[in-house]
Amino acid sequence: MAIDKTGMAFTAALPETVAAFNSAMDDYMVFSGEPVGHLLSAAEVDPDFAMGYCLTGCLRLFGGASSVHPRVNLELRAAKARRSRVSSREQAHIDAFETAASGEICKAGMMWDAILVDYPHDMMAAKCAHESYYLVGETKRMRQSVLNILPKWDKSLPYYGFLLGMGSFGLEEAGDYREAEDMGREAVKIEPRDCWAVHGVAHVLQMEDRIDDNIAWLEETCSDWDEAVWLRGHLWWHLCLPLMESGQFDRVLKIFDEHISDCDKDMVTRLNDCTSLLWRLELKGIEVGDRWDQLVGLWVDHINDHAFAFADIHLAMTLISAGGEKKLRRFLESQHAYVEGEKSTNSAIIEKIGRKLCLGMIAFRRGEFEKVIEEIEPVRDQIYRIGGSNAQRGIFNLTLDAAREHVA
Numbered sequence: 001m002a003i004d005k006t007g008m009a010f011t012a013a014l015p016e017t018v019a020a021f022n023s024a025m026d027d028y029m030v031f032s033g034e035p036v037g038h039l040l041s042a043a044e045v046d047p048d049f050a051m052g053y054c055l056t057g058c059l060r061l062f063g064g065a066s067s068v069h070p071r072v073n074l075e076l077r078a079a080k081a082r083r084s085r086v087s088s089r090e091q092a093h094i095d096a097f098e099t100a101a102s103g104e105i106c107k108a109g110m111m112w113d114a115i116l117v118d119y120p121h122d123m124m125a126a127k128c129a130h131e132s133y134y135l136v137g138e139t140k141r142m143r144q145s146v147l148n149i150l151p152k153w154d155k156s157l158p159y160y161g162f163l164l165g166m167g168s169f170g171l172e173e174a175g176d177y178r179e180a181e182d183m184g185r186e187a188v189k190i191e192p193r194d195c196w197a198v199h200g201v202a203h204v205l206q207m208e209d210r211i212d213d214n215i216a217w218l219e220e221t222c223s224d225w226d227e228a229v230w231l232r233g234h235l236w237w238h239l240c241l242p243l244m245e246s247g248q249f250d251r252v253l254k255i256f257d258e259h260i261s262d263c264d265k266d267m268v269t270r271l272n273d274c275t276s277l278l279w280r281l282e283l284k285g286i287e288v289g290d291r292w293d294q295l296v297g298l299w300v301d302h303i304n305d306h307a308f309a310f311a312d313i314h315l316a317m318t319l320i321s322a323g324g325e326k327k328l329r330r331f332l333e334s335q336h337a338y339v340e341g342e343k344s345t346n347s348a349i350i351e352k353i354g355r356k357l358c359l360g361m362i363a364f365r366r367g368e369f370e371k372v373i374e375e376i377e378p379v380r381d382q383i384y385r386i387g388g389s390n391a392q393r394g395i396f397n398l399t400l401d402a403a404r405e406h407v408a
């Protein structure tokens with residue numbers, strides 16, 4: 001047995017595995033480095049390190065990989081093969097990972113929450129629950145997950161500031177803006193590199209339309225989050241929202257080119273930001289040049305993924321915007337086959353909500369504005385179920401409003 005820096009015991013054959021796990025968790029907190037690399041290097045030489053495969057697979061899922069991603073499958077099998085040799089807490093982690101990989105993301109979040117009842121300092125469980133709820137728009141659960149364990153934490157524990165950062169975002173998404181801002185600012189004071197806490201505060205400022213405050217907040221913290229390779233693009237995206245509101249479109253395009261579009265094809269969350277920003281610019285009447293053509297090349301490998309409705313819709317928006325009718329047809333056929341063949345909560349969300357949003361956004365690009373209203377309006381109060389944040393999902397209301405203006 002080994003003990004990680006939060007005091008959790010886990011199964012490992014080699015003493016150096018502890019350092020690898022701690023490094024991975026440290027990286028995960030600040031969205032930097034190579035947590036997957038740390039974990040896999042350790043797991044490949046430590047035959048007992050089931051948690052290495054478990055966390056690696058979860059990180060891939062949370063990054064937007066689908067359960068059919070060959071690496072996720074491999075990691076799930078590797079973790080399960082070691083299941084009988086690990087503690088009940090680790091077994092519960094592996095079971096939650098398997099549940100998430102099967103498309104039951106909310107249920108997986110609840111399984112990680114259940115681990116926290118007995119192990120409230122298990123930061124991996126807290127992070128996994130937080131990410132799961134975020135991915136399926138379960139804002140109240142996301143808020144409560146942190147609030148449940150917070151009384152059992154104090155400043156002396158590693159990652160305490162990061163827990164506040166998660167709490168801030170959960171509070172914000174649930175609409176508790178004052179508490180969210182206070183908690184987020186406290187988190188950043190404790191851990192200036194806590195870019196997720198910076199993000200929580202930026203969300204509050206966005207939702208409250210505090211345009212100048214939002215620009216100032218992100219600009220003044222930028223040097224602390226610009227190295228956070230897994231989140232920096234999204235924070236630049238956040239900065240672009242108030243910049244657009246203040247009419248600074250040239251700066252937004254420059255930020256897009258320099259800081260947002262510089263992602264690779266596997267960074268699906270970053271691809272979502274790229275698509276979202278170009279779409280928002282065009283809604284404002286701004287020409288984006290050939291940027292859709294460049295972007296579609298990064299998205300095209302995900303046509304058969306259907307990992308999450310949110311990504312599926314952004315993929316459809318990109319395909320239609322880049323003029324890829326053939327690819328779009330292939331995507332819609334693949335999506336249809338997925339919802340017919342796969343019975344999970346994820347496929348149900350894609351079938352009932354995601355598909356309609358895809359068709360609505362496609363219709364908007366084709367200038368079929370009545371169809372936009374026809375597709376999106378009936379599911380409007382269900383859109384939260386596709387996951388992402390309130391600010392991200394705002395794009396559907398903006399598009400619906402623009403369609404209504406055309407129809408009126």
Ligand SMILES: [Fe+2]
Pocket residue numbers: 199203234238389391
């Ligand atoms: Fe965000």
